Amino acid sequence: MWLILMLYAVLVVVLGCTSYVLMFRPKFRSLEFTKQYSLENGEIDEGFLGLDWKEWTFRSPHGYALKGQYLRGKADAPAALFVHGITWTRYGMAKYMRPFIELGWNVAAFDLAGHGESSAPRSFYPSFGFYEKFDVKEGVKALRSLFPRAPCYGLFGESLGAASVLEYAPFAGKATSREIDFIVADCPFSSAWEELMEQYRMIHVPNFFAWPAAQLLRGLARLLRGFDIKEASPIKAVVQTDVPILFAHGMEDRYVPTIMSVRMASARMANNVGLTELVLIPGAGHAKGIVTDRVRWLAGVMAFIERVRSEKGGH
Secondary structure: OHHHHHHHHHHHHHHHHHHHHHHHOOOOOOHHHHHHHHHHOOOOOHHHHOOOOEEEEEEOOOOOEEEEEEEOOOOOOOEEEEEOOOOOOHHHHHHHHHHHHHOOOEEEEEOOOOOOOOOOOHHHOOOOOOOHHHHHHHHHHHHHHHOOOOOOEEEEEEOHHHHHHHHHHHHOOOHHHOOOOEEEEEOOOOOHHHHHHHHHHHOOOOHHHHHHHHHHHHHHHHHHHOOOHHHOOHHHHHHHOOOOEEEEEEOOOOOOOHHHHHHHHHHHHHHOOOOEEEEEEOOOOOOOHHHHOHHHHHHHHHHHHHHHHHHHOOO
16 A cells, blocks of 8 residues: 555656646747748748838846837837747747738737747746736837827737736726727636646546646745746636737647637626627637638637727727
């Protein structure tokens, strides 16, 4: 019996520690790698790269510099900030930016802490939105400074970026005093804890191993990262804000389950806390909604934005 218990404890520790490494020390791609990937996969082209992009830097409230780029559109056009997913860089948001650039919008994107050109102390990334939400808040302020005449401000996020913008949302203010007018969150997870448990389910780890291993990882994150992964929770944040939110999700997402967006949208609708839309893309995997069915994705997003601007009294 003692041998069995010892073996069980060892397996739990190995699973928890391995999970911590995979979760907090993934392989981060360079800016050049992501640019080339985007070129090779048709997300950007030389014409996109040849636009009049300007380098952009602002500071995190935690002291490090966040770097990105912006492009001026029409003087009276809306402005939008785009936030990428884990291990990637701002080039991953090009597929979302392109249709808005074509419409003359002012756009900006930055590399999250520890990604691309944004260096930061290792303890700050990734935190699954817990620390990133404060960087998003500074990014929104910087966006508004870049484009002070914009009649409408939008915030787009993908995966980790989507979770981060959702976790930022309660800080955006309410009604006419909002820092941001709408959020589009593509394939966000509902919480870091739920995503971890989902990954265990996907590889068929029994719950009697998964739960204690997750608790061990949670303790390591508290000790080494300074936060509780249960507090990296977009699903808690979205019911604390009346900022209009559109959730977009591929129906074949095997990394972040589609049901996570469905649950967050349902929670907002049930609590009647703000304009909420849900766009599901059949056949689309993780972060592939807009490239799988551009027409459906854009139709849903554009209709949502027009509704937001109409209710705001924009043009």
